[in-house]
Amino acid sequence: MTHTTRQTNAQPNDSVPSDRLRLSIVPAQPHIPAQHKNRLTRLRWIVRTVCRRVHLDRFGRSPVKIDPRLMPAFTAAVVEMADISGELGVTDDEKVKMIAETIGISSTDVWPVWTEWKAKAESNAAKCSDAAHRALDRLGASSKGHRRLADARTIAEALNWGPARREAVYPHRKGERRADSGLPLWLGEWPEERKRTAASKRWTYSREELRLWVGRHGYRAGTVKRYAWTMSRDNFDRLVAKKEAKILPDEQLSGQKRPGESDYAASIRIIAEAPKTRKRAFGVTAARREYCKAFGCKMRTAIKRTEGLGTAEVMALVEQKLSPQAVICTDKVVPTCTDTSRENHRLGHNPRTKTVPSAASGDNPVGADEIEIVHRWFRATKGRLLSRENLKKMRQRGKLERNVSEACEWFEQHGDDDDLKPIAEAWNDGSRERESERRQAERHRKAVRSGPLSEISAAVDASEAA
Numbered sequence: 001m002t003h004t005t006r007q008t009n010a011q012p013n014d015s016v017p018s019d020r021l022r023l024s025i026v027p028a029q030p031h032i033p034a035q036h037k038n039r040l041t042r043l044r045w046i047v048r049t050v051c052r053r054v055h056l057d058r059f060g061r062s063p064v065k066i067d068p069r070l071m072p073a074f075t076a077a078v079v080e081m082a083d084i085s086g087e088l089g090v091t092d093d094e095k096v097k098m099i100a101e102t103i104g105i106s107s108t109d110v111w112p113v114w115t116e117w118k119a120k121a122e123s124n125a126a127k128c129s130d131a132a133h134r135a136l137d138r139l140g141a142s143s144k145g146h147r148r149l150a151d152a153r154t155i156a157e158a159l160n161w162g163p164a165r166r167e168a169v170y171p172h173r174k175g176e177r178r179a180d181s182g183l184p185l186w187l188g189e190w191p192e193e194r195k196r197t198a199a200s201k202r203w204t205y206s207r208e209e210l211r212l213w214v215g216r217h218g219y220r221a222g223t224v225k226r227y228a229w230t231m232s233r234d235n236f237d238r239l240v241a242k243k244e245a246k247i248l249p250d251e252q253l254s255g256q257k258r259p260g261e262s263d264y265a266a267s268i269r270i271i272a273e274a275p276k277t278r279k280r281a282f283g284v285t286a287a288r289r290e291y292c293k294a295f296g297c298k299m300r301t302a303i304k305r306t307e308g309l310g311t312a313e314v315m316a317l318v319e320q321k322l323s324p325q326a327v328i329c330t331d332k333v334v335p336t337c338t339d340t341s342r343e344n345h346r347l348g349h350n351p352r353t354k355t356v357p358s359a360a361s362g363d364n365p366v367g368a369d370e371i372e373i374v375h376r377w378f379r380a381t382k383g384r385l386l387s388r389e390n391l392k393k394m395r396q397r398g399k400l401e402r403n404v405s406e407a408c409e410w411f412e413q414h415g416d417d418d419d420l421k422p423i424a425e426a427w428n429d430g431s432r433e434r435e436s437e438r439r440q441a442e443r444h445r446k447a448v449r450s451g452p453l454s455e456i457s458a459a460v461d462a463s464e465a466a
Contacts (some may be wrong), residue, residue, distance in 0.1 A: 045182030
């Protein structure tokens with residue numbers, strides 16, 4: 001609530017504008033207070049649901065008799081909606097006619113109920129207005145309240161509003177959100193309000209106890225307050241005892257606690273950070289950890305790059321990397337970084353290359369035209385647009401070149417852009433050449449290992465080792 005200086009002509013913020021204001025040519029819309037818009041939306045949902053459900057009950061395949069409790073409850077909802085929107089007393093004839101046509105009765109039967117609810121709504125509005133003006137005189141600012149008339153539970157019970165009847169009015173479609181009916185489901189009886197047992201009554205605690213629980217055991221004040229309502233004191237003491245058993249002695253905590261850290265949190269952190277008692281030998285795993293620190297990569301990348309190497313060989317790479325005289329590139333995909341001008345470098349961060357920085361990978365860089373082909377292929381085959389996140393995942397998982405190959409094969413057959421077709425054909429030709437070279441190299445490797453050249457290659461390896 002905002003406090004402002006009281007003026008002589010001050011009014012609550014939802015009062016009707018003064019007649020002294022200049023009239024507009026366009027008819028003024030009814031003023032709806034901001035604090036009542038959610039309630040108005042809920043009432044409109046309820047009225048819409050009642051009209052649709054009663055229409056199905058009256059004119060559906062199997063007509064159902066309308067519950068007599070529905071008419072007064074429905075009338076209260078319409079009266080409250082008209083009161084909030086400022087239409088009460090202006091469009092009463094239309095509202096009464098709508099209620100009569102919906103329920104299937106005469107308007108003369110609706111008027112007495114309408115008059116009774118209207119008088120109650122006006123009385124509530126007068127009481128709320130008096131309370132708002134009293135608050136305005138006392139505080140200098142106020143907001144007019146509202147008292148509810150409609151009871152959603154009564155309407156739901158009169159409509160027998162269960163899951164099956166709701167599905168008939170608002171069928172659920174996959175991938176879409178079901179329309180809100182404004183009514184709770186009625187399954188035969190309303191659950192009783194939860195009564196607090198004697199064990200769950202609130203127990204009190206002193207300020208010193210709260211300071212101890214917060215500073216030593218790490219509880220928050222709101223958590224202790226909630227526990228005081230939801231559990232007994234004995235159960236809470238058990239929780240405190242479990243935390244107390246894990247707290248280290250004061251001599252181990254002194255000088256190691258962080259600012260604002262409780263004794264329990266500090267104890268858990270110190271125990272986790274304690275050095276291991278077993279001293280392991282320096283092996284391949286430790287060497288790969290040093291490799292990760294030197295090259296700034298993850299353990300998975302280090303395992304791939306150093307597969308088949310021993311501890312001494314991995315540490316040799318680390319020492320060569322850390323030595324200021326030589327810089328090596330151990331990545332099997334990226335070529336040796338010997339070009340200082342970076343004009344012929346195929347990495348994505350080179351601003352002088354003609355490829356897209358976010359899409360280049362390996363020895364076959366992907367350009368902007370190939371990315372456009374991938375976008376068109378994805379839209380045609382998947383039925384949706386290719387987002388930047390999906391493209392980034394393709395690149396990270398090493399699937400970009402494979403998707404580009406599939407997209408180019410599809411575009412060569414179904415594409416309609418004459419400017420992109422030559423690019424797709426060139427990519428497909430290059431893919432076939434690379435596949436042919438790979439197969440030829442594989443056949444040569446198998447022949448060397450198993451054919452008559454195996455003895456020669458073994459002799460050459462032995463001489464090189466000597």
